[in-house]
Amino acid sequence: MSKYRDLLIGAAILSALAAPAMAEKLGIGRPALPEEIAAWDVNVMPDGEGLPQGAMSVEDGEQVFVDNCAACHGDFAEGLDNWPPLAGGRGTLTDTRPVKTVGSYWPYLSTVWDYVHRSMPYGNAQSLTPDEVYGITAYILYSEGLVDYDFVLSKENFTEVRLPNEDGFYVDDRVEAEFPTFQREACMAGCKDAVEITRKASDLAVTPTNDAGKPEGTIPDFTTAAAGGAEAEPAVATEDDSAAATPASTGPDPELIAAGEQAFRQCQTCHDVGDGARNKTGPHLNELFGRLAGSLDGFRYSRQFVAAGEEGLVWTEETLHDFLMQPRDYIKGTRMSFRGFRDDADIAAVTAYLQTYTE
Amino acid sequence: MSEEPKTPGTSRRAFLRGSALAAGALAAGRASAAGPDPLITEVQPWAQVFGDGVDATPYGMPIRFEDHVVRRNVEWLTADVTSSINFTPIHALEGTITPQGCAFERHHSGAIEMSKQDYRLMINGLVDQPLVFTYADLERFPRTVQTNFCECAANSGMEWGGAQLQGAQFTHGMIHNMEYTGVSLRTLLDEAGVQPEGTWVYIEGADASSNGRSIPIQKALDDVLVAFFANGEALRKEHGYPVRLVVPGWEGNLWVKWLRRIEVTNGPVEAREETSKYTDLMPDGRARKWTWEMDAKSVITSPSPQAPWRQGPGPMVITGLAWTGRGKITRVDVSLDGGKSWQEARLASEPQSMALTRFHFDHVWDGSEMLLQSRAIDETGYVQPTKDELREIRGLNSVYHNNGIQTWWVKPDGEAENVEVS
Numbered sequence: 001m002s003k004y005r006d007l008l009i010g011a012a013i014l015s016a017l018a019a020p021a022m023a024e025k026l027g028i029g030r031p032a033l034p035e036e037i038a039a040w041d042v043n044v045m046p047d048g049e050g051l052p053q054g055a056m057s058v059e060d061g062e063q064v065f066v067d068n069c070a071a072c073h074g075d076f077a078e079g080l081d082n083w084p085p086l087a088g089g090r091g092t093l094t095d096t097r098p099v100k101t102v103g104s105y106w107p108y109l110s111t112v113w114d115y116v117h118r119s120m121p122y123g124n125a126q127s128l129t130p131d132e133v134y135g136i137t138a139y140i141l142y143s144e145g146l147v148d149y150d151f152v153l154s155k156e157n158f159t160e161v162r163l164p165n166e167d168g169f170y171v172d173d174r175v176e177a178e179f180p181t182f183q184r185e186a187c188m189a190g191c192k193d194a195v196e197i198t199r200k201a202s203d204l205a206v207t208p209t210n211d212a213g214k215p216e217g218t219i220p221d222f223t224t225a226a227a228g229g230a231e232a233e234p235a236v237a238t239e240d241d242s243a244a245a246t247p248a249s250t251g252p253d254p255e256l257i258a259a260g261e262q263a264f265r266q267c268q269t270c271h272d273v274g275d276g277a278r279n280k281t282g283p284h285l286n287e288l289f290g291r292l293a294g295s296l297d298g299f300r301y302s303r304q305f306v307a308a309g310e311e312g313l314v315w316t317e318e319t320l321h322d323f324l325m326q327p328r329d330y331i332k333g334t335r336m337s338f339r340g341f342r343d344d345a346d347i348a349a350v351t352a353y354l355q356t357y358t359e
Numbered sequence: 360m361s362e363e364p365k366t367p368g369t370s371r372r373a374f375l376r377g378s379a380l381a382a383g384a385l386a387a388g389r390a391s392a393a394g395p396d397p398l399i400t401e402v403q404p405w406a407q408v409f410g411d412g413v414d415a416t417p418y419g420m421p422i423r424f425e426d427h428v429v430r431r432n433v434e435w436l437t438a439d440v441t442s443s444i445n446f447t448p449i450h451a452l453e454g455t456i457t458p459q460g461c462a463f464e465r466h467h468s469g470a471i472e473m474s475k476q477d478y479r480l481m482i483n484g485l486v487d488q489p490l491v492f493t494y495a496d497l498e499r500f501p502r503t504v505q506t507n508f509c510e511c512a513a514n515s516g517m518e519w520g521g522a523q524l525q526g527a528q529f530t531h532g533m534i535h536n537m538e539y540t541g542v543s544l545r546t547l548l549d550e551a552g553v554q555p556e557g558t559w560v561y562i563e564g565a566d567a568s569s570n571g572r573s574i575p576i577q578k579a580l581d582d583v584l585v586a587f588f589a590n591g592e593a594l595r596k597e598h599g600y601p602v603r604l605v606v607p608g609w610e611g612n613l614w615v616k617w618l619r620r621i622e623v624t625n626g627p628v629e630a631r632e633e634t635s636k637y638t639d640l641m642p643d644g645r646a647r648k649w650t651w652e653m654d655a656k657s658v659i660t661s662p663s664p665q666a667p668w669r670q671g672p673g674p675m676v677i678t679g680l681a682w683t684g685r686g687k688i689t690r691v692d693v694s695l696d697g698g699k700s701w702q703e704a705r706l707a708s709e710p711q712s713m714a715l716t717r718f719h720f721d722h723v724w725d726g727s728e729m730l731l732q733s734r735a736i737d738e739t740g741y742v743q744p745t746k747d748e749l750r751e752i753r754g755l756n757s758v759y760h761n762n763g764i765q766t767w768w769v770k771p772d773g774e775a776e777n778v779e780v781s
Binding site: 025026028029030031032033036037040041043044045046072081082083093094096098100102105106107108110111114115118119122123125126168169170171172173174177178179181182183184186187188189190191192193194195196197198199200201202204206207208214215216217218219220221222223265268269280 | 424427428429431433434435437438439441442448450451467468469481482483484488489490491492493496499500521522523524525526528529549550552561563567568569571619620622624626628629630631634635638640642643644645646647648649650651652654664665666667669670690692696697698699700701702730734736739740741742743744748752755756768776777778779780781
């Protein structure tokens, strides 16, 4: 890496001009305690360094996966909606639409363990025990056909499992592979004989557009008519609109609603509410109160949810409260991965917030 | 910068020559006054009564006439806004500095709210003394100021398969350029004492994604900054308040936000963001990894699909941005005919290393259609390639690092469209 040597020499010369002189340590900060390092230093290396003790079978891992992961990644790790598939896709990397999964693309199993442990489930990170992470990892391997159903993944046998695409990566070679072509004299005239338009973005028409049918963000035309100081004031009008959408001060407690909006952040990855709300991983929550459970057209509910509706479960303040305390006990088999609110006050707040979206 | 523009000669002469030729068109294009302009002859309300007093907006926002100049998202790109990206409205900006409020955002688990009081930064691993710093500690260290562009590796990634999105914001807006103040990472690593076997650093953030990435120690000790100010004020929440990493010239994913830990290691962690993502799939089914540097690239920001030219024939300003992750831009060329011929543009100021460079091309438009292109050249002698040249090597599935030449088809009515040409 000789370029770094050059850079460092350059930096040394420059530092006389701009950078602060650093002769010795400044004694700033304090020693990190072992407990602190243990709490934060949890990354796992490809050779398994950093793995904690633990183990779980594919069979037990399947249940953990269904409870925590399947809402987005599918029961079979196949990926729902726009969420990534975790299994399948082997042999597709040269296809027009390659499917990049743990089995088809990821080089190291350590990455799976590390990422699931630190950042999943989405919206509730760092809530899984090491055993559960071994179980989820084992189930993903099983979904990919890399281990049998009776397999148990543990710290001890972890590095024995190798992913199929481990050798599918090589270090950036642009300097060797591309620079000889692109470090060149730039042609200034007569560079080609003819120029034809070969592709147009208008043929696809996938850009978000404004009311005038122009791309969003198109600069308004200020070259013709005068704007005038007395013109309509859209900014104020917008505020009026939003004010009308929230309840008047005689209604529910605005502070409670605001608290509910905060608490709802845990829900909004999967649930939309408000203007233009659509079904996402979960159904939209407009006009929720009085709605029959599992009844929204166009949303694919779990079988159990539909059954609950058929048995007459209607969403009220009370039924929603009981559901949000223990979702999986209330409707066994729900796909909703949320484990419930710990605090009644959060449920009251979320309820007040959602009520503003029921007429 | 007060320096003379580097290359005023050619385009200025061409501009004057063009002016003479197009004098007729210019006269036709200029609106002749049908009568006295009431905006001048009548007393306008703003000339008569009070405007806003001071403190009307304790922290000012742009005037409402500029409310189109905002970040925008393309919904179908991602599953959810908490793991998504939006785009800087580069089509409506000038100069080189991106205002924080409209600089693109990329989150992997949403933008978290982290106070200075709650902030902790740990350095551990292969160091003599693992350390913990508070925000107040960081303020004690000597500071440096540097301006750098941050470009997402996926900028222009939607264009690999062909012209797709209408507008420089959408095709090239995963970029911003700010003046950062902070402490060099080298200073912090020196304080902890890097051991000889430490060859990499692993960087992670405090958000749920943690967005961990591995960086070779040479780069970490070179020009990486632990930043807490941008454009003279605190970082915005969405850009990692109170502390983020600045990794000059390297892909934006490495610029870890809400920076909480730096571990000196003896190898790369091979974390999710450097294996399953941010690796470049090649036509043979293998993938390049560690493609950190951003290659030389440029784009004309105006005229462009969201910035149509409405003034008609006559004098016209063509402008855009150029950058390279391998040092400084040395030259930018503009083509009006889809790459058959090129002319040198004016660089607005002395190019800075790993920072955006603004270019202008003064043109007298005759009103006929144009196929506008720009081409950046950097100090390594690298000339920005065409998209087809890149596809020739990388195929269509590499997702990241698309630095091919962009073409805008400007029509006689001044509207522009994203196209590709032979």
